Amino acid sequence: MAEDPLYHDARLARFYDLDVGWGADRDCCLNLARDVGSVLDLGCGTGALAVRIGAETRAEVTALDPAAAMLDIARAKPGAERVNWVQGDARSVDLGRCYDLILMTGHAFQVFLTAEDRARCLATIARHLAPSGRFIFDSRNPAVREWEEWRPDLSRRQLDAPELGRIEAWNDVHWVSVVRVFRTSWAV
Ligand SMILES: C[S@@+](CC[C@H](N)C(=O)[O-])C[C@H]1O[C@@H](n2cnc3c(N)ncnc32)[C@H](O)[C@@H]1O
Known part of the structure; x- marks a missing residue:
């Protein structure tokens, strides 16, 4: 999978939050996080959602992204200290624990362009999802x-x-x- 400079180049990543605002999709995920004990945000990007979940819910929040440039922006946000930030790949990461709610927002699931990559990501989710947990993701409607x-x-x-x-x-x-x-x- 090729690295997308939009996420890996700090000169470009700094425009992400300017261009991608808070929307009803993030509100929906934030509300789902209000009643759970733990949340894993896969492909968290600049962490806008993870930081709000950390600030407004009692959930323990872990947020993962492979792109250091995106995570640097996330870690600098007010309230970022409430989130456990992980630099990693959703196709292979093993955090050794389960979460009540796993999120993949902003069409992050669609970065996986091959069936093999999608299967590996779904295996990660299966590995990390608590027995009665929920996985929420979005996808563009073709x-x-x-x-x-x-x-x-x-x-x-x-x-x-x-x-x-x-x-x-x-x-x-x-x-x-x-x-x-x-x-x-x-x-x-
Ligand atoms: C369109 S952004 C979405 C960011 C955030 N979830 C949001 O809602 O704004 C896609 C994110 O997926 C991340 N990503 C790319 N490859 C990934 C992988 N293998 N595992 C986890 N995240 C990945 C990118 O670095 C980028 O931050």
């Missing part, structure tokens, strides 16, 4: 054909970056196969 809007002319937008001022962002499809891979670009 019937909506979202990728047709991932064109610079349809997706160009402006974002306000604290240290840089106004920046432009757009999406572009770079490679099309059975699965489609898209790239987001940011220009200062």
Whole structure:
């Protein structure tokens, strides 16, 4: 699996939170975490959800991502000390314990482009899920054909970056196969 510079390059990762805001999907996961004792956030990215779960629930929270650049942003957030941050790969990690709730949000499950990678991730989830636990993940609905809007002319937008001022962002499809891979670009 190739490393995506969007997550691994600190110069790009710093734009993630500007472009991906809090939404109803995260509210739903936060509410599910209110009644459990432990949560594992796989592919936590910049940790927006894990930090809120840590701050607003009594759950013990572990959040995992392979990308150091994303975890650096997560660890710097207020309240980050309530979360156990792990740099690791959801296809192979073994934390040696189980969780009541496992989350994979922001379409993180869709980073796995092969059946083998998906099976390995599901095996990780099976290994870490408590007997009556829940695994919640999201996936794009292919019937909506979202990728047709991932064109610079349809997706160009402006974002306000604290240290840089106004920046432009757009999406572009770079490679099309059975699965489609898209790239987001940011220009200062
Ligand atoms: C679209 S982001 C979603 C981040 C976060 N869950 C959210 O809702 O904003 C996808 C995340 O999956 C992570 N990721 C990529 N490969 C992974 C792997 N093998 N195991 C776990 N996470 C992975 C990326 O580093 C990235 O942070």
